[in-house]
Amino acid sequence: MTTQPHSTSAPAGPRRMIAVSSGKGGVGKSTVTVNLAVAMARAGLRVGIVDADIYGPSIPGMLGIPGNAPPAMGPDRRVIPSEAHGVRVISMAMLTDDDQPSILRGPMVTKYLRMFVSQVAWGELDVLLLDLPPGTGDIQLTLAQSFPLTGAVVVSTPQDVSLKIARRGLRMMEQVQVPILGVIENMSGFTCPSCGEVSHIFHQGGGAAIATELGVPFLGKVPLDPAIVDSGDEGIPLIVGHPDSAAAQAYCRIAAALAGGPAETGGVALPFDWTVATGIGKPAPVPATGGAQDIPCAMDIDAAGLEILWVDGESRIIPARDLRIACPCAACRDEVTGARLLDPEMVSLAVAPTRIWSVGNYAIGMAFSDGHASGIYTFKTLRQMQGAETEDV
Ligand SMILES: Nc1ncnc2c1ncn2[C@@H]1O[C@H](COP(=O)(O)OP(=O)(O)OP(=O)(O)O)[C@@H](O)[C@H]1O
Secondary structure (H helix, E strand, C coil): CECCCCCCCCCCCCCEEEEEEECCCCCCHHHHHHHHHHHHHHCCCCEEEEECCCCCCCHHHHCCCCCCCCCCECCCCCECCEEECCEEEEEHHHCCCCCCCCCCCHHHHHHHHHHHHHCECCCCCCEEEEECCCCCCHHHHHHHHHCCCCEEEEEECCCHHHHHHHHHHHHHHHHCCCCEEEEEEEEEEEECCCCCCEECCCCCCHHHHHHHHHCCCEEEEEEECHHHHHHHHHCCCHHHHCCCCHHHHHHHHHHHHHHHCCCCCCCCCCCCEEECCCCCCCCCCCCCCCCCCCCEEEEEEECCEEEEEECCCCEEEECHHHHHHCCCCCCCECCCCCCECCCHHHCCCCCCEEEEEEECCCEEEEEECCCCCCEEEEHHHHHHHHHCCCCCC
């Protein structure tokens, strides 16, 4: 285990940011995250893990990194991640005393995690894995919305109840338009400690059934293997200590599928924060490569309004005033009925966006010249607005 400084210049952002989630605790999500990360590092990728399981951070221990060692600071006051088995790691466990459970409210958790992603000197990364806290509550939803995730993986065990909960997790990710990269069935079958053969003493196949039912990929099964428990306790991942085991080989296959899977969206690079007057932060246009999704490939603003080119090649202008009038925030729309609360007559004919920023990978936020800045416009909504008649108000 070493602690090495990485480039402290502003990060370009990881090529892929993948959330590892589970509907409930104890299904092996952190173990899966660690072994996938080490498998990817061994395949030559530059890999980082954000231990976002802020209430029960276990990643450093599984990689043999002392939990209570505070991380070093770089010259630009950015935190330098720890590194073990070729994987860079940042975790709440490094910032709090092991004996003091972190009692943090939701907004604080999101603040810390944003910091973990953007204020850490990660250097160049091919893949950043986020080990999410278990469950499908507000924290998970906020996290899924806060980062430009390439997609999410859902870990489940074969038991019925666990699969039902996994289904809820999948639906949650769908709601915030985070692509599901697939389902992993953990503890599926038992690996005999003496002969290494896998026998299916419990249910199996539920993960594949859910994946089929919801139309998402099934990434594979990891058998129940007593060596995994010892590996976690000793800080030597199974991939390193028992590379020939059936479970280690399953991790390697899943890692290969995730590292090279068809998850790139093909749209503009995210995140961005564009100040319209200076053009600073404006997302660089990329070619529209085809596809049916609501993914922007280029954005422009002129006197006529906001023009968006979509991945399927469609492009149209939404007048700036229409955007302001359509603001979906709670002050401008009734949250229950959706009725407009904003009087269009109060909106100046000259209103225009002054700043546009990406929200997760499904929406943009917009600040207007009248000072209003709380609306979040999903790509889907913008696409529908482009198709609708201009409001005659
Ligand atoms: N395939 C497996 N075979 C045997 N034991 C496993 C397997 N996967 C995980 N475990 C063990 O199950 C326990 C829980 O695993 P882990 O901490 O990774 O779960 P988790 O879903 O991240 O839990 P939480 O989110 O509550 O921290 C650990 O002791 C781990 O070693």
